[in-house]
Amino acid sequence: MTGPKRDIVLVGGGHAHVHVLTALAKDPAPGVRVTLVTRDAATPYSGMLPGVIAGLYTTAQAHIDLVRLASATGTRLVLGEAIGLDRAARAILLDGQPPVSYDIASIDVGIAPSLRPIAGAAEHAIAVKPIGSFLDKFDRLLERCRNPDGPRRIAVIGGGAGGVELLLSVQSRLPRELRAAGLDPVALSFALVTDGDILIGHNERVRATFRRILAKRGIALHEHRRVAAVTETAIALQDGSAVPADAVLVTTDAAAPHWFRGTGLALDPGGFLAVGPTLQVTNDPDVFAAGDCAGMIETPRPKAGVYAVRAGPPLAANLRRRVLGEAVRPWRPQRSHLALISTGERYAVASRGAFKMEGAWLWRLKDWIDRRWVGAYQR
Template identity: 70%
Template sequence: MNSAAPMAKEIVLIGGGHAHVHVLVNLAMRPLPGMRVTLIARDLATPYSGMLPGVIAGLYRTEQAHIDLERLAAVTGTRLIHAQANGLDRANKLVLLAGLPPVAYDLVSIDVGIEPSLSPIEGAAEHAIAVKPIGSFLHKIDALIAQACEPDGPRRIVAIGGGAGGVELLLSLRTRLLTDARVAGRDAGEFTFTLVTDGDILATHNACVRAAFRRVFAERGMILRENVRVRAVTSDTVVLESGETIAADAVLVTTDAAAPDWFRGTGLELDGKGFLAVGPTLQSVNDADVFAAGDCAALVASPREKAGVYAVRAGPPLAAGLHRRARGLQPDEWHPQARHLALISTGERYAIASRGIFKAEGAWLWTVKDWIDRRWMRMYQDTDALMRRMARR
């Protein structure tokens, strides 16, 4: 432990995202005298992205895929403020909160994820279900499944967006919905599942992975509409740019992410889409006391796709950078790998692996994914083990 008093005493973390849960633990393991860590969290449970499709499919209970931030804060000695940040007053070094007094910082880190981007599709905000925030999305999915079990409930389910999130989501939803509907005495044959995307599905993955998922969709009788653009969503249809309509009782939107609006008022440099522009040390390019990581940040030197895996990997360099900056040292640079192994589930205990031109599939890959995901979650859920680690430090 470093006994010198830090130059920065108040470290404020906004958002309990994938990177910040690591920062909480890491900073608690090597405290600096007089340093206080505060977490400002809008939601008190962090959903772990890797296990979300499994929650939707009914393979995990909701609590298995969530980190309890109250417990983690208590164990790590972090001050927790349950509030939504809505601005930064950088001149006075304050985080502005909705409905609460501002919080002073010496260093601030932002890991707040993305907002749903529904505005490009007319009627989507009114008639469709957005995947973010995930907490309310899971409630809406539960409500949709309950309605689908009713005699006159929704039968025609359409997802818009062909990235890994959309593909896994629709496959997982189908598994759970058909299971519950059968139990409720409904005929599985009444349901249709359609995925609409304006390019190829899984456009950032290789052709073998795309072919495997097209096969999975075909085997399950699911409809795949690639290279068609959605113009609007109404109460019972999805309207394509061509004017063609697809009948829909429920529509899920998993298309592009948008940056939180409040970033615009901070004076921090943003990328073309409004995300916080950061350098390789995860510091804002125009304010060295502001760090950002995860989906809300844009690494200007090495842009990466917005995925939980990068948010998770940003945790250690972010914690190290904050610790160094607090001691008046220059944070080290982080250059994330350009490629990562993606294990994409098919909505059951089966997964397809993708990395560059590599593709493999099988039930064993789901077992590997399950092991990796559970191991990561244990670090933040098993607070008894964490307390033992902290006692030994």
């Protein structure tokens, strides 16, 4: 029996790569072996994460089991953390394990936490990004809150959709948790701090809706406030005022994985892998990248799970073409998409361009879309 002729190695089991696994299994390239290198055995689906925090989904419902998916798709699985890429040797370097050789590599590893730009945040705040490690941190926070002397004043820094959804989800969950622990939730307070308007990139009606919802839920909103530092008991603002807080969650900055710098691969100004419309890194046609870890040079888009999801089909098709020696094709991600932003309850607000709509039925639509997507990879 002859061994595989060509190796496609997928690094990271992010939103784009789960699709690649299933697409390459459905339509296998002859003589090609597909390998997934992943640090974690399960990967979370970002769209359902606020629902897990709100207690609407179990952790398992919002995760894709990569071990099972690899097995179901006939993919070779290497559980390990990539720490580099040796382009001369065509090998992915792993932490404490032998390297994995590739003919074609694809990278979908998301982002790295970055609390350093905010003074005191590394000591006193919790990084929400990347989402994979956040749920454990949130469980530890819940544990502390169930203590009679635990944190009661909860604040989020970052007014994007992630931050707003996250805080609404926490606000919906914590009172229930305290009551279940026999504690009075009355001392709980919630605040959102952001340096501009909330929900930049969405229309004014969506912003007004969330301002209304936040106010109705008793959440203090501090817009156009720059954070100077985080301390044990407060968020200090640059205008000299302070927002009292015992627990601070940061959803703002995220950095590129630091190991990208040593690979010699082209990077964008943020240090993310610079890719062209074919999803190939601009200085290496045998290395592809997608999702948050990639910077699309010609068609820049926000770092959101929806773009990582959308990159899955064109990435799978181009990996297949490249490994078979065919011409790869450009992909142009949609400029805007329908965002369904949940409120931590079974209610959501739809936003696209100047369009806005809200209602419980939009949450049911989001629930259906999210379950259908994640269900396709939960083998």
